[in-house]
Amino acid sequence: xKKGFLFISCEEAMHICDxxxxxxxxxxxxxxxxxxLSWCHFTKAYAKKNNQxxxxxxxxxxxxxxxxxxxxxxxxFEQQLKQQQ
Amino acid sequence: MKHKLxxxxxxxxxxxxxxxxxxxxxxxxxxxxDLVQETFLAALGAMKNxxxxxxxRTWLTAILKRKVIDYYRKINSNKGKAEVRINSSEEESxxxxxxxxxxxxxxxxxxxxMENEELGLAIHNCLSKLNTKQxxxxxxxxxLNIETDVICNELNITAxxxxxMIHRARTALAECLEKHWY
Numbered sequence: 001x002k003k004g005f006l007f008i009s010c011e012e013a014m015h016i017c018d019x020x021x022x023x024x025x026x027x028x029x030x031x032x033x034x035x036x037l038s039w040c041h042f043t044k045a046y047a048k049k050n051n052q053x054x055x056x057x058x059x060x061x062x063x064x065x066x067x068x069x070x071x072x073x074x075x076x077f078e079q080q081l082k083q084q085q
Numbered sequence: 086m087k088h089k090l091x092x093x094x095x096x097x098x099x100x101x102x103x104x105x106x107x108x109x110x111x112x113x114x115x116x117x118x119d120l121v122q123e124t125f126l127a128a129l130g131a132m133k134n135x136x137x138x139x140x141x142r143t144w145l146t147a148i149l150k151r152k153v154i155d156y157y158r159k160i161n162s163n164k165g166k167a168e169v170r171i172n173s174s175e176e177e178s179x180x181x182x183x184x185x186x187x188x189x190x191x192x193x194x195x196x197x198x199m200e201n202e203e204l205g206l207a208i209h210n211c212l213s214k215l216n217t218k219q220x221x222x223x224x225x226x227x228x229l230n231i232e233t234d235v236i237c238n239e240l241n242i243t244a245x246x247x248x249x250m251i252h253r254a255r256t257a258l259a260e261c262l263e264k265h266w267y
């Protein structure tokens with residue numbers, strides 16, 4: 001087996017794990033990640049927390065303002081604040 | 086301890102929390118946005134009535150609750166069936182009664198709603214502790230489901246920078262939630 005073939009570092013594994021949360025990991029990356037997960041407890045613990053966070057946010061339908069919406073809100077608010085001061 | 090108001094930080098600290106709270110009740114993004122904006126503006130006008138007994142967020146949430154009630158009351162009265170009961174009189178100045186933490190008649194089931202609110206609060210609290218850019222990237226990607234390349238273009242960052250920020254945000258959030266929620 002060539003060095004690096006099917007072997008990824010812990011950092012790479014975490015990076016793939018992050019991408020996988022958004023369905024952006026390729027099938028090959030998923031294989032590499034799964035191999036790492038089979039023996040690395042550190043990666044396994046990270047993956048567990050990471051999955052939990054995704055489920056948490058998805059299940060509870062967390063919402064937030066878009067950047068432009070927040071900027072617009074800030075602008076309107078600051079105008080009002082200035083008038084008041 | 087008396088609480089103080091600092092309106093300069095309101096949008097940054099509470100806009101997402103209040104928006105999350107509102108949209109779960111009105112199910113309409115535009116209406117939720119309007120109600121949050123009205124809340125902040127009403128709060129500015131009501132600052133003189135703030136007694137310092139509640140913290141800023143509780144106070145703002147109480148104003149928002151009233152806005153949501155008013156919104157539903159308006160809808161109901163438009164339909165000719167004003168059935169909404171509120172326990173405050175119109176004569177009371179806005180802001181004065183708010184620290185009584187008025188119960189929200191639109192609570193779905195009290196327990197579910199409370200859990201969702203606490204969770205929303207925990208997540209938004211944890212997000213507010215993150216570096217601003219990390220929080221923004223995380224929200225755009227995870228909550229708003231925006232494509233990676235769109236976020237990179239909008240924020241003028243590289244894809245690898247993007248993933249570093251996502252990783253840091255996720256790690257910090259998981260730790261924060263572990264402390265305060267799990």
